[in-house]
Amino acid sequence: MAEGAIQRLYSVPCPGCGAPVEFRSAQSTHAVCAYCQSTVVRQGETLTRIGKMAELFDDFSPLQLMASGLFGQRRFTLVGRLQYQYPEGRWTEWNAALDDGTVAVLSEDNGAYVFSRPADASVAAAALPAAEHFRVGATTAVGGKAYTVTSNQTVSLCSAQGELGHLPALGTPFAMVELRSDDGEVLSIDYGAAVPAASTGRAVSLEELKLSGLRDTSTKQDTGRQFNCPNCGAPVTVQLGSSKSIACPACHSLIDLSQGIGGELAHALQDEPVAPLIALGSLGQLQGVSWQVVGFQHRMGYTPQDPDEHFGWSEYLLYNRQRGFAFLVDSEEGWSLVKPTTGAPKMSPGNTQQATYLGTRYQLKESYYAETAYVAGEFYWQVTRGQKTSNRDFASGRNLLSSEQSANELTWSAGSLIASDAVAAAFKIEGKKDLFQRSDASPVSRSGGVGCITVILVVVVILVLLALMSRCTSCDPRVENCSTSSSSRSSGGSFGGFSSGGGHK
Structure with a gap:
């Protein structure tokens, strides 16, 4: 035998x-x-x-x-x-x-x-x-x-x-x-x-x-399921068997799939749609893994110290058949790729400003509340507009750590910053790479010094910005990543994403 x-x-x-x-x-x-x-x-x-x-x-x-x-x-x-x-x-x-x-x-x-x-x-x-x-x-x-x-x-x-x-x-x-x-x-x-x-x-x-005898899932996963939107009647295709929510591509209604396609489909209308920079369905190679963009959500946040100031950021839900799900996050501070962790970081005794995970110590950057503002694509948890979590962001160099807590679950995510040029190249949209640039792209000249012309240009830009700021005090975080001039907050949002079911992985 x-x-x-x-x-x-x-x-x-x-x-x-x-x-x-x-x-x-x-x-x-x-x-x-x-x-x-x-x-x-x-x-x-x-x-x-x-x-x-x-x-x-x-x-x-x-x-x-x-x-x-x-x-x-x-x-x-x-x-x-x-x-x-x-x-x-x-x-x-x-x-x-x-x-x-x-x-x-x-x-x-x-x-x-x-x-x-x-x-x-x-x-x-x-x-x-x-x-x-x-x-x-x-x-x-x-x-x-x-x-x-x-x-x-x-x-x-x-x-x-x-x-x-x-x-x-x-x-x-x-x-x-x-x-x-x-x-x-x-x-x-x-x-x-x-x-x-x-x-x-x-x-x-x-x-x-080293599993053998796995199920051949390619046929079922690639075929998907289709039904008519309960709001407008347009066809909606569900590609992932684990999806609990999906947005109608025609009317942007957010549809609840938690009871299955055969059940009564609850839906909620969404106005003010946000156009993602990376189209749903796009394929990209990030950190040696081939990912597909299956979902997109725009989120807003505010700090307990200044509840009147809101800032916005975007999260792309990525999927790989062998690796599961990850989040590509677009915030003021730059782009990052994170995944939910299995363990829970250890907080330093008597010091809530530090967390240690897998031997690396992270420093707290921001505590804030987050809310989902707009959703497109499909998600493996039952996402809804207005969904709220309490968040904390930590960092150690380019390594990132984030926690999100709801009533019944605490989820940690870990990852790292990635260059905006690398994101544009990964999804083969280098022609629009200027749209991807965030604070990680430095405008400093490659030479050792800064020329006189550069200084003059910088002064002119500052004067123009000051003039604009005198006319407009804020932007709309529902549709772009921004913050008011009254805050020195450097982090643009969560490094991770809400992971329903994370307690059962």
């Missing part, structure tokens, strides 16, 4: 339809018949039918049952799948049977993956408090290790497939809490049973897991 192959296989007829139901893991207690969707529980050598499972939500995942891979030195096989939902979306947990007889969970959420195993003895021995004890954004210790509470959601099981180590009651709400450490560890606490179950994990990539 080949190394890493299944060492045992237990198969009995389904009590619902008679088709074979197989168990590859000795720790699996439940299964869903692949033929009739009967939910069965194993008691010794006997299977008992306890109900019928809902159909799977097609999430266009590249993963599927019986795909296999390598985690560390252990081979594993995906033998079951649980799909959960919460108010802002869905995520999937794959039951992985390892070749040593133990089990693990591969969590999948919008192109991000976390491989988790049952928590070690120090966490298991800790008296886990009720879910209400965990306040999003707070720091706490579990099993002697410090974590930040990043998500506290009420969730429910919406579907399942294959063999499972546990099976919450279908549609019954329960709490799910996630905590993250500054070294990238994720601690999940599942309150779906009488005794809370804890697991720990870390972020992984599909390439790292």
Whole structure:
């Protein structure tokens, strides 16, 4: 028998339809018949039918049952799948049977993956408090290790497939809490049973897991789904299976897809459309990865110290089938490319101005409130106009760190500044590169000194600007990146983007 192959296989007829139901893991207690969707529980050598499972939500995942891979030195096989939902979306947990007889969970959420195993003895021995004890954004210790509470959601099981180590009651709400450490560890606490179950994990990539037997997703993902806009009747095509919101290209209405295409589609009208510099659907090569622009949002912010001053910036949602999602941010300070982090940075004791993540110390640049003003394209979270978060931006040289907090979730994003010329070149629009230039493009001459003519030109420009400022005190941040002359704020906005479901990656 080949190394890493299944060492045992237990198969009995389904009590619902008679088709074979197989168990590859000795720790699996439940299964869903692949033929009739009967939910069965194993008691010794006997299977008992306890109900019928809902159909799977097609999430266009590249993963599927019986795909296999390598985690560390252990081979594993995906033998079951649980799909959960919460108010802002869905995520999937794959039951992985390892070749040593133990089990693990591969969590999948919008192109991000976390491989988790049952928590070690120090966490298991800790008296886990009720879910209400965990306040999003707070720091706490579990099993002697410090974590930040990043998500506290009420969730429910919406579907399942294959063999499972546990099976919450279908549609019954329960709490799910996630905590993250500054070294990238994720601690999940599942309150779906009488005794809370804890697991720990870390972020992984599909390439790292060396997976084989993946699903061929190209046909479904490229075909997309189409329906008529509930406001104007124009055709709207959804390209990504995970999308929860999309904007109509004809009337700019923002359409809620969270209930599926077959459900009643809620929509909200959007006025004052903002034209993105990079067209939706554009392909670009950034930092060695091929990205496609699938969404665009313009956001506004204000500081607690000066709520009357508003500033604006833009975020492009990028997608890659293997890497998931990233954000290309266009702010006053320049362009940046960021991704949601798995871990939560550690704040310096007694110093809220500093944060440390993966060994790098960042300095706080700005704290502010952010609001979504305009949306185009499609998004993997249920984005709405007027959506608000509390943000903090940190920096260490060209490296960036940003947090966004809502009522039930805290999301961190990390990345770096990139040159405006590189952005224009990546999307093959060098002819418009002047439109991309921000504060990262210095007007200083290449020579060691500054010529007399240059000084005169600078003086003339300053005089013109002063004349203009005497006639106009502000611009409209709803349609451009700007700030009033009363503020010395240098940061143009969030380095990251709101990441619904980030607590479940």
